[in-house]
Amino acid sequence: MDLWMLYALMKKSRLFEEAVAQLWQRGLISGEMHLGTGEEAIIAGIVSQLMPGDAMAVDHRGTAAFLMRGIDPVALLREMLGREDGLCGGRGGHMHLYSKEHLAASSGIVGAAGPRAVGFALAAQYLRPASVAIAFFGEGAMNQGMLLESLNLAAVWNLPVIFVCKDDGWAIITQPQEAARGDMGERVHGLGVNYVAVDGLDVDAVWSAGSQAIERARTGGGPTFLHNRCVHLEGHFLGYELLRVTRRPFQELPKLTVPVLRSFLRKGGGSLKERLAGMKMILSKLWSTMRDPREDENNDPIIRLRQRLMVDPGRLNEVDQNALTEISAVLSAALVEVTR
């Protein structure tokens, strides 16, 4: 494992997505925008180990995985800008990225990465021996039937799939304790899939767990499920309402609370007790967002890794500079002919 190489991948991805965020803010990218900032260690730890012939099924948050897989960053950005020379001719957008050449496909349908990775792995068994398929998804997707069925199918057919769960503790506003009972590990075990819990903020840990899982899959040992915890630094998507409210309470809070209070006070409806219980749930969402671990630098995988690489500040600075130069060049190439 080369921590420096992993750091460079993560740093470039971060800079790229920060640029995406700015373009989105300026209105040059339309629709929703799900950033992978905060999960770079998971993506880098896995994707850096892929070989030609390996496949990748990603969800709505796939930019970092595509970037780290070596897919042309200019084409990626041009895609988000909706240009004819984008990765998919501007037809897909960031939730629908595809690269046939890399056997990489994304989808906005939560859980769809499961069956897709299983199918890629099945094809690998016939056509590309010793190749593997990766599925990237969030913990929310683990309640989707097709993903659970895929775990089962991968186990039954002993397929070379690595199910990579990026667990940030939120599925839009739904938290795991509201959406699932029981332990994720037991659930996965129960389906006959090898389960490993990983600190998704530590690229070293992800890489090691990934390396074992991939080796196992390549050599006919069947599927593994890697359960990585992480924090999404920008929440579910850019402009995520709960984060907006907690970040700019004076402007945003009244927009939420005034209608809620008005409704709370309206005649007809639940008892006071029921209404209070409803209010409590709304407040607890805000409260958990405020207490969210975003402020803690230790929850940023890049800052974490930097602390380790500080042993050689000169080299670190050089890697940072190179990443910046590279992404700036990508940005200027991608913004050619883009006005506004």
Added chain:
Amino acid sequence: MRLMYFSEAIDDALAQAMVEDPNIIVFGEDVLLLRRNLLARFGPARVRGTPISESAFLGAGVAAAMAGLRPVVEVWQVDFLSVGLDALINHAAKLEAFTHGNWTAPIVVRVPCGGGYGDGGQHEQSLWGWLAHIPGLSIVVPSTPADAGRLMLSALRQDGPVVFFEHKLLSEIYLAALGSGGRESVQFDVPAEGNRGPVPDKWAPLPLGEAIIRRDGGDLSLISIGVGVHRALEAAQALGKDGVSAQVLDLRTIQPIDKFQVCQAAAKTGHVLIIDEDYEGFGLSGELAAILLEAGISVKYARVCTQTTIPYAQQLEKQMLPNTECIIASAKSLLVG
């Protein structure tokens, strides 16, 4: 009279129905956020979130309806209904037929639909024709806040399953969450009258299957539903400046469909242009042609629909979705040809 936004009107009518009927419960993904106003008024027993398990919670909604509740089940986008479609197609829609009319499932499935804000082809579909194809499902696609609230009320009084479409360009809630996300740098082609408008002080149901003439005219009948109605109205206005008098018929519901008014509008002008944001093939636009043929009404006919998968790129998306310019162009060639 009050002024309300589109989704606000739906929620308001729904709240009125919830006060009257304690068996109405609301559940779906992230409704604690989307329906927080209802949550604060009715409490968590009647407004509940679900895991991302469409096949389970839609199926459960159908069965709960069979067993006496009136669930309003929400899915984030109509596109994602695909994941839980069995519940609707093979169960909700079949029950009445299988029991020879003895048992029905009064579930309302509330789904955002439609494009024009840049989310791309897996998030911007309409798909009402696809669902209307199945006997046993009622399909409602309102185009104004007043209709939306009133149709929600009647949806809640049906014996059988209703799919209630809420266009994201009309919905202040969905457009803010999915389109702008707090940005001021983006603008959408939102039909003003569909987004906000007068609503009654007390909601009364609007029977399903009653179309309405939004604009009268004698040369050409534009027939549409949802946002398409507003595009048709804009086009009709522009056509008026060129001396063409176009009538606009808003179907409001697809199943049941108001055959009588469709035929009447067609017979009146002899020229029919369908505007349907759903896909062109095997859907509403073709069905309307069949209705006219079966009734023996011979007209000049054309349609402006979504032809293929909706592209992400803004400009392409705009061209793909039925827009005023292509309605005007089609109308003119229909009248000339």
